[in-house]
Amino acid sequence: xxxxxxxxxxxxxxxxxxxxxxxxxxxxxxxxxxxxxxxxxxxxxxxxxxxxxxxxxxxxxxxxxxxxxxxxxxxxxxxxxxxxxxxxxxxxxxxxxxxxxxxxxxxxxxxxxx
Numbered sequence: 717x718x719x720x721x722x723x724x725x726x727x728x729x730x731x732x733x734x735x736x737x738x739x740x741x742x743x744x745x746x747x748x749x750x751x752x753x754x755x756x757x758x759x760x761x762x763x764x765x766x767x768x769x770x771x772x773x774x775x776x777x778x779x780x781x782x783x784x785x786x787x788x789x790x791x792x793x794x795x796x797x798x799x800x801x802x803x804x805x806x807x808x809x810x811x812x813x814x815x816x817x818x819x820x821x822x823x824x825x826x827x828x829x830x
Contacts, residue, residue: 719733720783750768754775
């Protein structure tokens with residue numbers, strides 16, 4: 717469950733998972749390329765994820781973002797609730813991401829009231 721996207725700032729686009737396609741059968745050809753400026757589909761024949769507008773707004777608002785992973789994984793949820801960054805452990809994550817995965821701070825009124 718969830719969605720993943722990655723941005724190409726030079727081209728002004730991001731690539732996002734298509735709607736309704738299970739990860740177990742999805743291929744690179746299923747991915748949808750979307751314009752950051754307009755939200756229009758630039759490449760791909762599938763319908764982009766319903767989270768596309770949110771990903772687009774995040775890419776517009778935060779130029780340092782290179783990719784977004786939206787997951788409902790129990791482990792990722794625990795890390796997020798603890799307010800911790802996810803360390804890149806093992807060779808594959810380190811090679812792909814070169815650093816830890818930061819979490820965007822949530823606007824939590826309870827934290828702000830302390």
